[in-house]
Amino acid sequence: MAGTPDDSIAPWITATPTEWLENARAAGTLLDGVARRTPIELSRRALIGSPTALKCENMQCGGSFKIRGAYVRIARMPPDQRDRGVVAASAGNHAQGVALAAGLLGTRATVFMPRDASLPKVAATRGYGADVRLVGHSVDEALVAAQEYAAQTGAAFIHPFDHPDVIAGQATVGIEILEQYPDVRTIVVSAGGGGLAAGIAVVVRALRPDVRVVAVQAQQAAALAASVRAGHPIALSDASTMADGIAVRRPGSLTLPLVSRYVDEIRTVSEEAIAHAVLACLERAKLVVEPAGAAALAAVMDDSSAFPSPVVAVLSGGNVDPIVLLRILRHGLAAAGRYLTFHVTLPDRPGALAALLTALAAVEANVLDVVHERTQAALAVDEVEVALQVETRGQEHSQEVLETVARLGYAVS
Known part of the structure; x- marks a missing residue:
């Protein structure tokens, strides 16, 4: 078989x-x-x-x-079928596998890829010698286009997974x-x-x-x-x-x-x-x-x-x-707790932000970004909300940062 x-x-x-x-x-x-x-x-x-x-x-x-399955599929084709070329659809890896295998076996490859496919994957597929055509916004749409191309041209369709x-x-x-x-x-x-x-x-x-x-x-x-x-x-x-x-x-x-x-x-x-x-x-x-x-x-x-x-x-x-x-x-x-983003409500007066940053420095949290928001309806006239992104050492350190800020009396969200 x-x-x-x-x-x-x-x-x-x-x-x-x-x-x-x-x-x-x-x-x-x-x-x-x-x-x-x-x-x-x-x-x-x-x-x-x-x-x-x-x-x-x-x-x-x-x-x-992907080179494994693509190469076996193309290598087992009768020579006259290989002469008509092959066609595939992929978001990138199967595309590269088919293009590489086709080049090694001396046949033409046409590959349909979604329009938003990774640019390096598109470039690599072309680099292996395939004719890349960008269609649709999913692999499924690219599959339909590839199967239509196969029916029109006689090129052999190389399915990305559903073939023995x-x-x-x-x-x-x-x-x-x-x-x-x-x-x-x-x-x-x-x-x-x-x-x-x-x-x-x-x-x-x-x-x-x-x-x-x-x-x-x-x-x-x-x-x-x-x-x-x-x-x-x-x-x-x-x-x-x-x-x-x-x-x-x-x-x-x-x-x-x-x-x-x-x-x-x-x-x-x-x-x-x-x-x-x-x-x-x-x-x-x-x-x-x-x-x-x-x-x-x-x-x-x-x-x-x-x-x-x-x-x-x-x-x-x-x-x-x-x-x-x-x-x-x-x-x-x-996700690993190395970046922590939170909001703090501060009094809108000189030195308030400096005091908060001093508190963060004391627990060795590295501040990456600070954004002020003064126009929210929930804020009092003399308040400002500050969105902070800080770098931490992990989940436990992130929790320590939040607990420290809360303990100092800041409203944290």
């Missing part, structure tokens, strides 16, 4: 884990010398609080795991984890459409059924979780999250049954948790990881006791716009 054509998904829905493992091993042979065998880095206990290893697919060719060859390519991540870290008891992986989670889960079931596989979605884009609960595909009306790489509104007809059958648990994480994980990767692990790639780690950081250890968290991608990264870092610092 390794060369399954597009119209033969059904047999793979009922294929055994052993058949999937055979498919994935054949995919691994194709990827030898193409995709990197990415390292597993052992995190310091201070990062998470329990033994956790990081599978660094953010260091993969093209910046994410793509899933087999992604499944090689699971094989590598078991070989590199045989003591693993839980593998945690981010999930959008479910291709990576399904691939890892089915080969783990074949090789190590004692190992748990946990998929993680952003709370604001959890179509896969909702669909598994419902027992059928659920389409979200919106999937707005900073983790654009997993902002998929509807799971696939192949990935959904595989995830339902072989993934042990699906968790969701907040935007704050994702931002905190991105920050932790930079600050503690010295790794650049995009929000979608950090979702798995965010779940472990949220509740490490929920995962039998040792744990491997898959950092699935590292393609992040520096401007977006800056916003995420600010958000992550706030």
